[in-house]
Amino acid sequence: MKNIQLLGLILVVVGSFLPLVHVPIIGNWNYWKLDHYLAIACWIFAACAVFGIVNNNPKVVRFFGVLLILLFAFTLVAVKMQSLDYFSFLPFKSWREAFAGVVKLKWGWAVEFLGAFLMVFAIGSKKVNNRT
Numbered sequence: 001m002k003n004i005q006l007l008g009l010i011l012v013v014v015g016s017f018l019p020l021v022h023v024p025i026i027g028n029w030n031y032w033k034l035d036h037y038l039a040i041a042c043w044i045f046a047a048c049a050v051f052g053i054v055n056n057n058p059k060v061v062r063f064f065g066v067l068l069i070l071l072f073a074f075t076l077v078a079v080k081m082q083s084l085d086y087f088s089f090l091p092f093k094s095w096r097e098a099f100a101g102v103v104k105l106k107w108g109w110a111v112e113f114l115g116a117f118l119m120v121f122a123i124g125s126k127k128v129n130n131r132t
Contacts, residue, residue, distance in 0.1 A: 004122040005053050005061050011115025012068060013046050018108030021079055028106060031075075038075055042068065049119060058122070065119030072112050079103070 016039060019028035031039040045064045052060030083103040090096045 002053060002056065005049075005058070005119050008065070008115040008118030008122065009046055009049050009053065011111050011118065012042070012049075013115075015108050015111035015115055016042055018111055019106040020108040020112070022104045022106050024102050030108065034075065034079065038071065038078075041071060045071065061122075062120050065116050068116040069113065069120065072109070072116065076105070076109070079105070 016031040018030060020031060021029045021034060023029060031042055045068050049061050049064040049068075052058070052064065080100070080103075083100040084096055086100070088096065090099065
């Protein structure tokens with residue numbers, strides 16, 4: 001279980017440096033380019049999960065894994081809302097939605113969510129010692 005949680009943690013940290021959003025003309029953005037504070041929160045949650053992995057406390061790891069999933073979901077919603085807000089000067093709602101649609105999510109999100117889900121759903125086997 002510890003190795004699977006550690007693999008999930010590595011995927012979360014590495015995923016934060018992968019392309020998460022593609023903005024035309026500007027290029028690909030990772031977590032740091034999206035928002036510094038969200039990237040710092042992601043790394044702090046990952047560091048707290050390391051504490052849980054090292055101390056063999058799966059409840060702590062699961063808690064911070066759930067927090068990471070919530071943070072990623074919040075970030076996805078924020079990206080979509082911010083892209084709509086960037087084009088708020090356009091007079092028609094359909095134009096705003098069309099221009100906001102050019103901001104595309106990239107494959108880095110799959111790595112981020114996979115790592116967080118591995119941290120949450122890693123199940124350890126409990127061995128019973130039959131010696132008396």
